[in-house]
Amino acid sequence: MELPVLELNNVEVLYSEVILAVKGITARVPKGQCVTLLGANGAGKSTTLKAISNLIRTEDGRVTAGSITFDGTNITGANPVDVVRQGLVHVMEGRKVLRHMTVEQNLVVGGHMGSGREAKERLDEVYSRIKRLAALRDRTAGYLSGGEQQLLVIGRALMSQPKLVMIDEPSLGLAPLMVEEVYGLLSDLKASGLTLLIVEQNTRVALELADYGYVMESGRIVLEGPSSQLKSNEDVREFYLGLTVEGERKSFRDMKHYRRRKRWLG
């Protein structure tokens, strides 16, 4: 089996010293693979990513138990800038582009590179991987479509030449064709050897790309397995793919679901 490049061992995360949002999770991301973290709103997926990058600091959160190891180094509570330097980049939810700057300025600023030769080389590499960004280089980021902004924040992450990229809800609010384009890019990046950890509510699309998935509920991992197994798991099909055995769609608030969910957690 591939060595894990990222490992979480019994990680607990607390906000404001009172809100326990992640309650002891253990997970691993093997080198070169794509792992997805699934689950409903509020399950603790974003909190988990923020705990890994330690951007959770900015929200008065911290890891109170367990450990996070990246590439053989314990990064629990590390300075977020050092985490990026080590090769782990976090693309936050909500496509936080610098709206008044051009695409190219966003890439350069995001790469913390200044404007030297190295920055130029990295820019060229990003443009060759994401052709659409090359065509948009002089456009103002705030006027791009949601999908283009998503490509931009992924491009910006690539500027620091990461080993692992964590992406929070890349498909959120995008039209189906754009979801396809963004996931096409992620698939290319994976094929080129990049390790990915993706948080998604769009279970179907995430399980198509991912090798392995974890399902979170109320701060805990309630289910995990290879994507192929999760896709055929009855609970996943019902809750997250919206399918029953007969293939008919069901409401999330369905009583039967509720009972099953309680069983799942119990």
Ligand SMILES: Nc1ncnc2c1ncn2[C@@H]1O[C@H](COP(=O)(O)OP(=O)(O)OP(=O)(O)O)[C@@H](O)[C@H]1O
């Ligand atoms: N800054 C914060 N301060 C306090 N509590 C928070 C904060 N951010 C999130 N939480 C709480 O932590 C829990 C997990 O939230 P989190 O955002 O990680 O869930 P999620 O699975 O990523 O859902 P979503 O898809 O809505 O982002 C929720 O109960 C949420 O209310």
